[in-house]
Amino acid sequence: MSHQRRIIDHYATVVEGAVFVRPEDVVALVRARSLRSDARMLDIGCGQGQAALALAEVYPQSEMIGIDLSPEQIERAQQAAAARDVRNVQFLVADWPNFALPPSGVDVILATQVIQFMPDEHAFAEYLAQGLAKDGHLILRSVFLPDEEPGRSFVQQVMLQFIAQSVRFYSERDLTELLREVGLGRFRIDKEEMWLDDLPAQRTAILNHELAASNLSLDDVQPWFWVGTISAVLR
Ligand SMILES: C[S@@+](CC[C@H](N)C(=O)[O-])C[C@H]1O[C@@H](n2cnc3c(N)ncnc32)[C@H](O)[C@@H]1O
Numbered sequence: 001m002s003h004q005r006r007i008i009d010h011y012a013t014v015v016e017g018a019v020f021v022r023p024e025d026v027v028a029l030v031r032a033r034s035l036r037s038d039a040r041m042l043d044i045g046c047g048q049g050q051a052a053l054a055l056a057e058v059y060p061q062s063e064m065i066g067i068d069l070s071p072e073q074i075e076r077a078q079q080a081a082a083a084r085d086v087r088n089v090q091f092l093v094a095d096w097p098n099f100a101l102p103p104s105g106v107d108v109i110l111a112t113q114v115i116q117f118m119p120d121e122h123a124f125a126e127y128l129a130q131g132l133a134k135d136g137h138l139i140l141r142s143v144f145l146p147d148e149e150p151g152r153s154f155v156q157q158v159m160l161q162f163i164a165q166s167v168r169f170y171s172e173r174d175l176t177e178l179l180r181e182v183g184l185g186r187f188r189i190d191k192e193e194m195w196l197d198d199l200p201a202q203r204t205a206i207l208n209h210e211l212a213a214s215n216l217s218l219d220d221v222q223p224w225f226w227v228g229t230i231s232a233v234l235r
Contacts, residue, residue: 004069004095006165007030007117012071020113022055029231030055030108033137037061039107042131044096045114049077056089067094095125105133110139116166121178129182132234138184141229145171151224154214161206175230184232194225
Protein backbone atom coordinates (compact mmCIF):
# COMPACT_ATOMS: atom_id res chain seq x y z
CA MET A 1 0.00 0.00 0.00
CA SER A 2 1.36 3.44 -0.88
CA HIS A 3 2.26 6.05 1.74
CA GLN A 4 -0.55 8.30 0.44
CA ARG A 5 -3.08 5.46 0.62
CA ARG A 6 -2.20 4.83 4.27
CA ILE A 7 -2.72 8.53 5.07
CA ILE A 8 -6.07 8.54 3.24
CA ASP A 9 -7.23 5.41 5.08
CA HIS A 10 -6.16 6.83 8.44
CA TYR A 11 -7.88 10.22 7.98
CA ALA A 12 -11.07 8.54 6.73
CA THR A 13 -11.62 7.39 10.31
CA VAL A 14 -10.52 10.51 12.19
CA VAL A 15 -13.41 11.84 14.24
CA GLU A 16 -15.19 15.02 13.42
CA GLY A 17 -13.73 17.91 15.38
CA ALA A 18 -10.17 16.53 15.46
CA VAL A 19 -8.30 19.75 14.79
CA PHE A 20 -4.56 20.08 15.35
CA VAL A 21 -4.21 23.84 15.49
CA ARG A 22 -6.38 26.42 17.25
CA PRO A 23 -8.06 28.52 14.53
CA GLU A 24 -7.92 31.62 16.76
CA ASP A 25 -4.13 31.26 17.08
CA VAL A 26 -3.77 31.18 13.29
CA VAL A 27 -6.00 34.25 12.96
CA ALA A 28 -3.90 36.09 15.58
CA LEU A 29 -0.67 35.23 13.74
CA VAL A 30 -2.03 36.42 10.40
CA ARG A 31 -3.40 39.59 12.01
CA ALA A 32 0.01 40.32 13.48
CA ARG A 33 1.19 41.16 9.95
CA SER A 34 -0.61 43.61 7.71
CA LEU A 35 -2.46 41.70 5.01
CA ARG A 36 -4.24 43.02 1.90
CA SER A 37 -7.99 42.64 2.32
CA ASP A 38 -8.11 40.75 -1.03
CA ALA A 39 -5.29 38.41 0.01
CA ARG A 40 -4.94 34.91 -1.44
CA MET A 41 -4.38 32.09 1.02
CA LEU A 42 -3.67 28.39 0.82
CA ASP A 43 -3.99 25.75 3.55
CA ILE A 44 -1.97 22.62 2.68
CA GLY A 45 -3.23 19.50 4.48
CA CYS A 46 -6.18 21.56 5.73
CA GLY A 47 -7.91 18.60 7.41
CA GLN A 48 -11.42 19.61 8.49
CA GLY A 49 -10.71 23.18 7.44
CA GLN A 50 -11.28 24.99 10.73
CA ALA A 51 -8.27 27.31 10.49
CA ALA A 52 -8.96 28.04 6.80
CA LEU A 53 -12.59 28.86 7.60
CA ALA A 54 -11.67 31.15 10.48
CA LEU A 55 -9.31 33.11 8.22
CA ALA A 56 -11.82 33.26 5.38
CA GLU A 57 -14.41 34.66 7.79
CA VAL A 58 -12.07 37.28 9.23
CA TYR A 59 -10.95 38.36 5.72
CA PRO A 60 -14.19 38.17 3.71
CA GLN A 61 -12.61 39.81 0.60
CA SER A 62 -9.85 37.20 0.52
CA GLU A 63 -9.75 33.92 -1.39
CA MET A 64 -8.85 30.83 0.60
CA ILE A 65 -8.12 27.39 -0.86
CA GLY A 66 -7.72 24.37 1.40
CA ILE A 67 -6.30 21.15 -0.03
CA ASP A 68 -6.06 17.73 1.56
CA LEU A 69 -5.34 14.17 0.44
CA SER A 70 -8.32 12.85 2.35
CA PRO A 71 -11.75 13.00 0.65
CA GLU A 72 -13.44 12.50 4.03
CA GLN A 73 -11.62 15.42 5.62
CA ILE A 74 -12.43 17.63 2.63
CA GLU A 75 -16.08 16.64 2.82
CA ARG A 76 -16.18 17.67 6.49
CA ALA A 77 -14.50 20.97 5.60
CA GLN A 78 -17.01 21.61 2.80
CA GLN A 79 -19.91 20.84 5.12
CA ALA A 80 -18.54 23.23 7.73
CA ALA A 81 -18.15 25.97 5.09
CA ALA A 82 -21.76 25.45 3.97
CA ALA A 83 -23.06 25.41 7.56
CA ARG A 84 -21.26 28.70 8.30
CA ASP A 85 -22.14 30.15 4.89
CA VAL A 86 -18.50 30.98 4.14
CA ARG A 87 -18.25 31.58 0.39
CA ASN A 88 -14.70 32.79 -0.15
CA VAL A 89 -13.23 29.35 0.55
CA GLN A 90 -12.80 26.31 -1.65
CA PHE A 91 -11.82 22.90 -0.30
CA LEU A 92 -10.28 20.46 -2.79
CA VAL A 93 -8.99 16.91 -2.60
CA ALA A 94 -5.35 17.05 -3.74
CA ASP A 95 -1.91 15.70 -3.02
CA TRP A 96 0.10 18.94 -2.81
CA PRO A 97 2.66 18.11 -5.58
CA ASN A 98 -0.29 17.82 -7.99
CA PHE A 99 -1.85 21.11 -6.98
CA ALA A 100 -0.72 23.87 -9.35
CA LEU A 101 0.22 26.98 -7.42
CA PRO A 102 -1.01 30.36 -8.67
CA PRO A 103 1.92 31.76 -10.73
CA SER A 104 2.03 35.06 -8.83
CA GLY A 105 1.97 33.29 -5.47
CA VAL A 106 -0.31 33.59 -2.45
CA ASP A 107 -0.03 35.89 0.53
CA VAL A 108 -0.47 33.30 3.29
CA ILE A 109 0.25 29.57 3.40
CA LEU A 110 -0.79 27.40 6.33
CA ALA A 111 0.92 24.04 6.80
CA THR A 112 -0.14 22.90 10.24
CA GLN A 113 0.81 19.43 11.42
CA VAL A 114 1.64 18.15 7.94
CA ILE A 115 5.40 18.31 7.41
CA GLN A 116 5.82 15.08 9.40
CA PHE A 117 4.09 13.17 6.57
CA MET A 118 6.43 14.36 3.83
CA PRO A 119 8.86 11.80 2.40
CA ASP A 120 10.88 14.67 0.85
CA GLU A 121 10.87 17.69 3.15
CA HIS A 122 13.16 19.68 0.80
CA ALA A 123 10.68 19.36 -2.07
CA PHE A 124 7.91 20.41 0.34
CA ALA A 125 9.86 23.45 1.55
CA GLU A 126 10.58 24.48 -2.06
CA TYR A 127 6.88 24.17 -2.88
CA LEU A 128 6.04 26.43 0.09
CA ALA A 129 8.54 29.05 -1.06
CA GLN A 130 7.38 28.87 -4.69
CA GLY A 131 3.79 29.22 -3.54
CA LEU A 132 4.36 32.44 -1.62
CA ALA A 133 4.41 35.90 -3.14
CA LYS A 134 7.28 38.15 -1.97
CA ASP A 135 6.73 39.03 1.71
CA GLY A 136 4.19 36.19 1.85
CA HIS A 137 3.60 34.68 5.28
CA LEU A 138 4.06 30.99 6.10
CA ILE A 139 2.55 29.46 9.25
CA LEU A 140 3.98 26.01 9.88
CA ARG A 141 3.08 24.01 12.96
CA SER A 142 4.74 20.82 14.09
CA VAL A 143 6.03 18.88 17.04
CA PHE A 144 9.60 20.07 17.70
CA LEU A 145 12.28 17.55 18.59
CA PRO A 146 15.00 18.66 20.98
CA ASP A 147 18.13 19.66 19.02
CA GLU A 148 20.35 17.39 21.09
CA GLU A 149 20.56 13.74 22.11
CA PRO A 150 19.25 11.77 23.93
CA GLY A 151 16.01 13.80 23.76
CA ARG A 152 16.04 13.99 19.99
CA SER A 153 15.96 10.22 19.38
CA PHE A 154 13.58 9.59 22.25
CA VAL A 155 10.94 12.08 21.06
CA GLN A 156 11.35 10.95 17.43
CA GLN A 157 10.79 7.32 18.44
CA VAL A 158 7.68 8.16 20.49
CA MET A 159 6.14 10.58 17.97
CA LEU A 160 6.52 8.16 15.04
CA GLN A 161 4.32 5.80 17.02
CA PHE A 162 1.87 8.49 18.23
CA ILE A 163 1.11 9.87 14.77
CA ALA A 164 0.19 7.21 12.25
CA GLN A 165 2.03 7.31 8.92
CA SER A 166 4.39 10.09 9.96
CA VAL A 167 7.82 9.87 8.31
CA ARG A 168 9.98 12.00 10.59
CA PHE A 169 9.92 14.94 12.94
CA TYR A 170 12.24 17.95 13.11
CA SER A 171 13.83 20.19 15.68
CA GLU A 172 13.44 23.96 15.69
CA ARG A 173 16.98 24.18 14.27
CA ASP A 174 16.20 21.68 11.45
CA LEU A 175 13.03 23.50 10.48
CA THR A 176 14.44 27.01 10.49
CA GLU A 177 17.47 25.81 8.46
CA LEU A 178 15.19 24.08 5.96
CA LEU A 179 13.07 27.21 5.57
CA ARG A 180 16.12 29.49 5.35
CA GLU A 181 17.50 27.35 2.52
CA VAL A 182 14.44 28.15 0.40
CA GLY A 183 14.47 31.89 1.16
CA LEU A 184 12.22 32.21 4.19
CA GLY A 185 13.31 34.23 7.19
CA ARG A 186 12.29 36.58 10.01
CA PHE A 187 11.09 33.71 12.14
CA ARG A 188 8.68 34.08 15.00
CA ILE A 189 8.27 30.86 16.98
CA ASP A 190 5.52 30.11 19.48
CA LYS A 191 5.98 26.99 21.56
CA GLU A 192 3.75 25.01 23.89
CA GLU A 193 4.65 22.11 26.09
CA MET A 194 2.96 18.80 25.16
CA TRP A 195 1.67 17.43 28.44
CA LEU A 196 2.51 13.77 28.78
CA ASP A 197 0.40 13.04 31.87
CA ASP A 198 -2.81 13.74 29.99
CA LEU A 199 -2.61 11.49 26.92
CA PRO A 200 -5.12 8.99 25.51
CA ALA A 201 -4.60 5.46 26.85
CA GLN A 202 -2.99 4.10 23.68
CA ARG A 203 -0.36 6.86 23.70
CA THR A 204 0.30 6.42 27.41
CA ALA A 205 1.02 2.74 26.72
CA ILE A 206 3.49 3.64 23.93
CA LEU A 207 5.19 6.21 26.14
CA ASN A 208 5.43 3.85 29.11
CA HIS A 209 6.96 1.21 26.88
CA GLU A 210 9.62 3.64 25.61
CA LEU A 211 10.31 4.93 29.14
CA ALA A 212 10.85 1.40 30.43
CA ALA A 213 13.11 0.55 27.47
CA SER A 214 15.32 3.59 28.09
CA ASN A 215 15.23 3.69 31.90
CA LEU A 216 13.86 7.23 31.96
CA SER A 217 11.04 8.76 34.01
CA LEU A 218 8.17 10.95 32.88
CA ASP A 219 9.84 13.90 34.63
CA ASP A 220 13.08 13.25 32.69
CA VAL A 221 11.38 13.37 29.30
CA GLN A 222 8.59 15.96 29.81
CA PRO A 223 10.91 18.91 29.01
CA TRP A 224 11.67 17.36 25.60
CA PHE A 225 8.08 17.44 24.26
CA TRP A 226 7.04 20.63 22.47
CA VAL A 227 4.64 21.69 19.76
CA GLY A 228 5.65 24.82 17.94
CA THR A 229 4.30 27.22 15.36
CA ILE A 230 6.79 28.95 13.10
CA SER A 231 5.77 32.13 11.33
CA ALA A 232 8.12 33.09 8.53
CA VAL A 233 8.23 35.52 5.64
CA LEU A 234 9.50 34.99 2.09
CA ARG A 235 12.23 37.57 1.53
C1 LIG B 1 -2.63 16.07 11.45
S1 LIG B 1 -3.73 16.52 10.15
C2 LIG B 1 -3.66 18.29 10.25
C3 LIG B 1 -4.94 18.93 9.75
C4 LIG B 1 -4.97 20.46 9.89
N1 LIG B 1 -3.90 21.10 9.17
C5 LIG B 1 -4.89 20.85 11.36
O1 LIG B 1 -3.86 21.39 11.79
O2 LIG B 1 -5.87 20.57 12.08
C6 LIG B 1 -2.74 16.21 8.70
C7 LIG B 1 -3.52 16.37 7.38
O3 LIG B 1 -2.57 16.41 6.30
C8 LIG B 1 -3.12 15.73 5.20
N2 LIG B 1 -2.03 15.36 4.28
C9 LIG B 1 -1.00 14.52 4.52
N3 LIG B 1 -0.20 14.41 3.44
C10 LIG B 1 -0.74 15.23 2.49
C11 LIG B 1 -0.39 15.53 1.13
N4 LIG B 1 0.66 14.95 0.53
N5 LIG B 1 -1.16 16.41 0.44
C12 LIG B 1 -2.25 16.97 1.03
N6 LIG B 1 -2.66 16.70 2.29
C13 LIG B 1 -1.90 15.85 3.02
C14 LIG B 1 -3.85 14.55 5.86
O4 LIG B 1 -4.81 13.97 5.01
C15 LIG B 1 -4.45 15.21 7.10
O5 LIG B 1 -5.77 15.66 6.88
